[in-house]
Amino acid sequence: MSCVNGAVLVLSGPSGAGKSSLINKIFDDLGNCYFSISTTTRPMRAGEEEGVHYHFVSEEEFKKDIEDDHFLEYALVHGNYYGTSIKPVKKALSEGKLVIFDIDVQGNTAVQNRLGDITTSVFITPPSLSELERRLRNRSTDEDEVIERRLKMARKEIQRVSEYEYLLINDDLDEAAAKLLMIAKTARLKKSNEEINEFVNQWEDL
Numbered sequence: 723m724s725c726v727n728g729a730v731l732v733l734s735g736p737s738g739a740g741k742s743s744l745i746n747k748i749f750d751d752l753g754n755c756y757f758s759i760s761t762t763t764r765p766m767r768a769g770e771e772e773g774v775h776y777h778f779v780s781e782e783e784f785k786k787d788i789e790d791d792h793f794l795e796y797a798l799v800h801g802n803y804y805g806t807s808i809k810p811v812k813k814a815l816s817e818g819k820l821v822i823f824d825i826d827v828q829g830n831t832a833v834q835n836r837l838g839d840i841t842t843s844v845f846i847t848p849p850s851l852s853e854l855e856r857r858l859r860n861r862s863t864d865e866d867e868v869i870e871r872r873l874k875m876a877r878k879e880i881q882r883v884s885e886y887e888y889l890l891i892n893d894d895l896d897e898a899a900a901k902l903l904m905i906a907k908t909a910r911l912k913k914s915n916e917e918i919n920e921f922v923n924q925w926e927d928l
């Protein structure tokens with residue numbers, strides 16, 4: 723994928739880790755960036771809006787998008803499909819933007835395979851499993867059964883933290899946001915293999 727000067731920031735971590743709050747907090751300071759809005763088959767939660775939090779589609783529509791090769795990556799998470807559409811990502815990268823993904827560990831593997839040279843990855847988590855449970859119960863947008871499933875999933879996901887460049891512990895929101903902003907600013911500095919080769923090739927002749 724040709725990407726001029728764009729770069730990618732992958733954020734993963736259990737639901738309830740505070741990813742959305744962190745992104746909202748640093749968004750204005752980030753400058754030229756694009757937050758990728760995923761497509762999902764999961765039902766809309768109270769307070770969510772179509773086209774803002776996700777594109778909400780039926781399983782049939784999702785499967786059609788898979789067939790038509792519309793996704794950069796997609797995965798089955800907690801029994802629902804989630805996917806990242808290629809088109810807006812390509813556009814944002816060609817405009818030199820920092821593209822931010824909130825995707826799971828499977829999504830990170832896929833993005834690393836396709837865009838690894840320009841990708842920075844961060845795993846965000848509350849300080850402990852019990853704190854995660856407390857936050858999920860306080861949010862109270864989900865049924866008990868859904869919360870149990872998310873906790874089980876979180877136990878599995880934490881085992882894959884080593885696949886990420888950064889582990890960000892979201893204990894104090896302001897502190898974690900300041901750290902994430904530093905990581906995001908550095909993420910922009912990554913150059914694609916293509917850009918590096920081009921630079922090396924012309925460097926001798928300058």
Ligand code: 5GP
Nearest residue numbers: 737760796797799804805806824825826829
């Ligand atoms: P939630 O249902 O809480 O919004 O998200 C559940 C999980 O799905 C989170 O871990 C989130 O990062 C992940 N997710 C959201 N969008 C995508 C996507 O497009 N691709 C993948 N692989 N995971 C996603």
